[in-house]
Every structure is written in C-alpha cells, then in structure tokens.
Amino acid sequence: MNPTHHAPAAAVASPTSSDGWPAAPAWPSNGFASLGRDFFTEVPTQALPEPRLVAFSRDAATEIGWSPESFDDPALIAHLAGHSLTPAPIATVYSGHQFGVWAGQLGDGRAHLLGEVGAAHQRYEIQLKGAGLTPYSRMGDGRAVLRSSIREFLCAEAMHHLGIATTRSLAVVASPLPVRRETVETAAVVTRLAPSFVRFGHFEHFSSTGRADLSRRLLDHVIDRFYPHCRDAADPVLAFIEAVAQATAVTIARWQAVGFCHGVMNTDNMSILGLTIDYGPFGFLDGFDANHICNHTDQAGRYAFQRQPQVAFWNLYRLGHALLPLLPQGEASIEAARAALDRYKPAYATEMEAQLRAKLGLAERVDDEADGALFDDLFELMHANRADYTLTFRLLSGIRRDSGAAGAADAAGATGAADAVEPGAQAVRDLFADRAGFDRWCDRYRARLALEKRDDASRALAMNRVNPKYVLRNHLAELAIRQAQAGDDGEVRRLLHILERPFDEQPEFAAYAGLPPDWASGLEVSCSS
Known part of the structure; x- marks a missing residue:
C-alpha cells in the first residue's frame, strides 16, 4: 500500500508488520530530522485500538498527491492511528512563554512527525497528533480526544478555504480507547500537514540553553527552505526577523477580519511561517464583543479578541530576543532588531485596512x-x-x-x-x-x-467573495461532535463540505448560516483537549 500513488490503494501489495497490519510506506526523511539529535527524539507511537476513519479532506489529500481511494484501505487508516510506523517518528523539542510567563522546556507532547509528503515543488511535513506519549509529554498522556480532534480537523480546513495561512488537516481517526479529561472521553488522532511545524519556541529553546550554534543551524535550515531571499540580505538574521513579522501581521489581520479567536497565543503556538497552528480553545465570534475570551481558562483575558494583534507583536519580540545572540553584540544590533520587528505594525495596518475596504466594498x-x-x-x-x-x-x-x-x-x-x-x-x-x-x-x-464607480450588483458580488456566509461556529462543531461520539460521522463530513465553500450561497445549507441557537451561548472551550 502506497498512498502517494493515484491508483486505488487496495491494488498495491504491502508486507505485513508484526502487529498484523500491512507495513506503512517508508516515509521520506525530512529536512528537520537532518538537523540532528539535539532537535528531536525518535519515539514510537502508541497506536489507537480499533481505528475508525471519521473524515478526511479530499482537498488536502489531492494537495499531497494522495488519491481519495486510498482512504478506503483499512491499512492506511491503521497507519494514521499510529500502527506499524517505520522508521520511528520524531518528536521535536522547543520551549516557550505560556500566558506571558516563561514555561521552560516544552516540546511535541503528543505529536509525532512522520516525514515529508507531496510534490517536489511543495513538500509537507506529515504529523500525527494524539498518537501517544513522547519525552515532552510532561504530565500529559500523549492523547487527543475526539472532541478536540474534530474541531481542529474542521477548523484548519475552514481557515484554508477562507484564505488564511494555516496548517492543514488530512484526516481524523477515532477509537473507543477511553481518555480522561474533565470527564471520560474517547481518543482520536488528527493527521496534520504543514510545510514546517517550526515555532517561535524552537528558537527560544536553544537561546535559553545558550546553544547559539544550534540556533544558527535551525535558522539556516528555515531560511534556506522557506525564506531564501533573506540569504542575500545584508544581514540574513534581521531580514528573517522582518519577514516573519510581516507574515505574522498578515495572518493576524485576517484572523481579525473574519472574527477568529485563537485562544492560546503562546510563543510555542506561533508558527515561524505565519501559519495558524495548534487549534485548541478557538472560536469564531457570534455576537460581536471586542473583549470576547474564547478560552474559559484564560481568566485574565490575555488572549481576548481585540488583544490578539498586540499579543502577536509581544510574541515576535520574544523571537527577536531569542535571535539576538546571532547578531553582533552591541546596542546597534538591538536597535536594528527592534526596527525589523517594528515592520509588523505597518504590515498589520496595511493588511487590516485592505481587508476592511474589501469587506465594505470600498474600492476607491x-x-x-x-x-x-x-x-x-x-x-x-x-x-x-x-x-x-x-x-x-x-x-x-x-x-x-x-x-x-x-x-x-x-x-x-x-x-x-x-x-x-x-x-x-x-x-x-x-x-x-x-x-x-x-x-x-x-x-x-x-x-x-x-x-464608488462599481454598481451595486458588482460591489455586492465582490463583497460576498470576502465576507463568508459559513464559518465554523461553536454550535455547529458541537452538533457534529455529539453525533460522531455516538458513532455517526455524517455531520462532520457534511460540515467539512460546507466549509470548503464558505463564500458560496449553498442554499440547501442555509440553516448553517443562521444565528446560533440560545443554547450555544453556554458552550465553553478550554485547553483541555
């Protein structure tokens, strides 16, 4: 079985592994693994028993060259649940600030990086979230529950189709394995894709341990693969800081434009590529409250909706501080780094203004x-x-x-x-x-x-291409989750289908675009996932 082929997976023979499942494909080694053992630990997955495919994204599968028919093969579903994965996946180490406080060493506590997939012009790291313990699990169990896995699976794909930079969701696989959170729930694994899962916290980790040599190695890797234009700059480090600041600004402005709240904007949840990453207690605004807090454990409101742009800027300063050892010592370098970071402000303002003009149909x-x-x-x-x-x-x-x-x-x-x-x-x-x-x-x-020069009809058409009719409201996700927990995955798949066309009228699904029911105001999301 080789899911990178476009032929139906069942037609491809596979050797049998020791646990009875056909052996997984040999995932190509990835660039991150080439950085060396200081950056990760090889760790086997703890496979989910009795795996069941809840849903998969045809669009994401096509992006990496996998055929939809591959997901008809029980062996592939088993691999996406953590069975028979060789060579051993890796879990990466990083550190970070959580709710504004230095948290020290963190890392992939329940994420296993398998390798890279996709075409030569665009490679994606493929990662399982919820496939068991790693050396970085701390007090956790290495698992993800079905509830949060469905939410991440749906929202990542929804954000992609809204035109917002994000990790992608390939599939979500469920299991009857019990997992304790506030109550006993069942386990799941979501398969995620991204060009890179490197976070601000990766650089913070090596800075905090005094390993400027490893920070430099990581920086060279990221620049060479994702920001090659920085290599030709007068100072590649400063050019990199500015590039990340600008990418982050665009993403945050687009969050604000669609009313998206992330909920946990810790530095270890900030992508070096400006991707939306780590969907936990997120939410789309229903009734507009500029001070809305979507994470009920964020009692101080650090990550309230209107604070997100400033929090992103604060996080960028933590990244800049982590990269200072790679610059010449002295006040001049500090000021240059500040100037590079300050590119965030005009980039955010420019993108936010462009978003608002488009949303209100103001072309002139x-x-x-x-x-x-x-x-x-x-x-x-x-x-x-x-x-x-x-x-x-x-x-x-x-x-x-x-x-x-x-x-x-x-x-x-x-x-x-x-x-x-x-x-x-x-x-x-x-x-x-x-x-x-x-x-x-x-x-x-x-x-x-x-x-305006455009007539009303032309303007309305343009506005409806940027103002979505359908977003992943909490109550829609909740209804899909409840049905999936009862063994019916149809609503998850239906909701994915709707969210893949957020700007289209889709009159047959008009009820999904209505005001939320009264009971939706009582829904709460937290870091417990």
Whole structure:
C-alpha cells in the first residue's frame, strides 16, 4: 500500500508488520530530522485500538498527491492511528512563554512527525497528533480526544478555504480507547500537514540553553527552505526577523477580519511561517464583543479578541530576543532588531485596512480618515449591540447606494427618514437593537458608496467573495461532535463540505448560516483537549 500513488490503494501489495497490519510506506526523511539529535527524539507511537476513519479532506489529500481511494484501505487508516510506523517518528523539542510567563522546556507532547509528503515543488511535513506519549509529554498522556480532534480537523480546513495561512488537516481517526479529561472521553488522532511545524519556541529553546550554534543551524535550515531571499540580505538574521513579522501581521489581520479567536497565543503556538497552528480553545465570534475570551481558562483575558494583534507583536519580540545572540553584540544590533520587528505594525495596518475596504466594498481611495472613522464606528455599533459578526458583514452587501426610501417607508408605515429602509438593508438592520444608531451609520455608508464607480450588483458580488456566509461556529462543531461520539460521522463530513465553500450561497445549507441557537451561548472551550 502506497498512498502517494493515484491508483486505488487496495491494488498495491504491502508486507505485513508484526502487529498484523500491512507495513506503512517508508516515509521520506525530512529536512528537520537532518538537523540532528539535539532537535528531536525518535519515539514510537502508541497506536489507537480499533481505528475508525471519521473524515478526511479530499482537498488536502489531492494537495499531497494522495488519491481519495486510498482512504478506503483499512491499512492506511491503521497507519494514521499510529500502527506499524517505520522508521520511528520524531518528536521535536522547543520551549516557550505560556500566558506571558516563561514555561521552560516544552516540546511535541503528543505529536509525532512522520516525514515529508507531496510534490517536489511543495513538500509537507506529515504529523500525527494524539498518537501517544513522547519525552515532552510532561504530565500529559500523549492523547487527543475526539472532541478536540474534530474541531481542529474542521477548523484548519475552514481557515484554508477562507484564505488564511494555516496548517492543514488530512484526516481524523477515532477509537473507543477511553481518555480522561474533565470527564471520560474517547481518543482520536488528527493527521496534520504543514510545510514546517517550526515555532517561535524552537528558537527560544536553544537561546535559553545558550546553544547559539544550534540556533544558527535551525535558522539556516528555515531560511534556506522557506525564506531564501533573506540569504542575500545584508544581514540574513534581521531580514528573517522582518519577514516573519510581516507574515505574522498578515495572518493576524485576517484572523481579525473574519472574527477568529485563537485562544492560546503562546510563543510555542506561533508558527515561524505565519501559519495558524495548534487549534485548541478557538472560536469564531457570534455576537460581536471586542473583549470576547474564547478560552474559559484564560481568566485574565490575555488572549481576548481585540488583544490578539498586540499579543502577536509581544510574541515576535520574544523571537527577536531569542535571535539576538546571532547578531553582533552591541546596542546597534538591538536597535536594528527592534526596527525589523517594528515592520509588523505597518504590515498589520496595511493588511487590516485592505481587508476592511474589501469587506465594505470600498474600492476607491477617497478620504482615508473618513473611511477609518466609518470602520471604527461600525465596530463600536456592533459591539454595543452584540450584532452577529459574520452575518453583519455578509448582509451589508444588500445595501444599495440609492435606498429607495420612500416606498420602503410607506410599506412599513414609517414617517421618519431614519425608518425608511430598503428591503436589502432590512436583514442587517434587524441585527441591531439600536435601529436608529444603525440607520445613522447606514446613511453615512450609503453616502460613501455613492463615491464608488462599481454598481451595486458588482460591489455586492465582490463583497460576498470576502465576507463568508459559513464559518465554523461553536454550535455547529458541537452538533457534529455529539453525533460522531455516538458513532455517526455524517455531520462532520457534511460540515467539512460546507466549509470548503464558505463564500458560496449553498442554499440547501442555509440553516448553517443562521444565528446560533440560545443554547450555544453556554458552550465553553478550554485547553483541555
């Protein structure tokens, strides 16, 4: 059996391993393993018993050259549950700051890196999350539960299709093996893909142990493979810092633009490539609260929604500090590193402005200050009214520059101009308890739209290509999880199908785009996964 072939996997013969499963393919060694034993430990997986495929991503499989038919083969599912993996996978070592406090040595406590897959022009590291203990598990059991594995599997793919840099999800495999968290749950393994799983914390680890030689080796590896343009810079270290700052800024701005909360932005959860990584207690905003905390264990609100941009900047400073030993000693190098890190601010501002202009359909540059006030006032109004984040932006495309106010007012029996609302604006207006406040903002918005060259239909089409109709709301994930825990994986697969086309109308699935039910407000997510 060789899943890299496009022929059906069942047609490929495989030797049998000692545990009765066909032997796994020989995963190609990866560049990270070539760094040497200071960077990882070889450690066998602890395979899940009675593995069951919950779902797999056809899109991710195609990206790495695997055929969808491969997932019909029980042997492949067994390998993705940790059976018969040779040579032994590796777990990498890193350190980091957790909730702003130095946590010391961490590492892949339940992640096993198998090797690399994909075409020559784009290689992906393939990793199993939840396949057993490693030397870095600390007090953990090396397992992941089905609940969190489904959430990560769905959200990583959802983020990819939203156009946000992320790790990918290949598959999630379940098992009846019991795992204790707050209650007894069942185990699962999610198979993740990324060009690299290197984190800020990898550099922090070698800096904290005084091994500048190993930091240099890691930096050379990352630059050569992912940031080759930095090699030709006057100082490759500074160029690397700036490149990571800019990549991070773009990703964080796109989080904010879709209302995504990560929940645990520790430095060991920050990708050196600017990927969204380690989906734990994440959430998409329902009713907009700028101070929303999606992780109920984050009692101080360090990672609240509106704090995410600043936290990312703080984390970048930790990365910069870890790389200082690779720069010439002296104040000049410190100032140069600060200047490189400060590239984050304009990069974030530029990307955030571009996102907001696209979301509101403002293609023309007329008055930047006035447009900024229009953005800010909308967010203030949404916050005050707890207006649904996703629906507000999606429904704004229905507002016309010419409101047709008289007919709408007459139909509604209204007498004041502020109550005259065309049908296209009524749906978004209904999201706001302060109707008069929304009407005043909407009048300003219509006046601004009058300065656009595109007609209403063209603008609406463009807005609906950047404002998703479907996101992974907590209650949707919860319903899919409950059914999967009962042995029915159909809702997980259906939800994946919907989230792969987040900007399309998909009228047959319109119920998935509605307001969350009342019971959804009681859902909580935490670091317990």
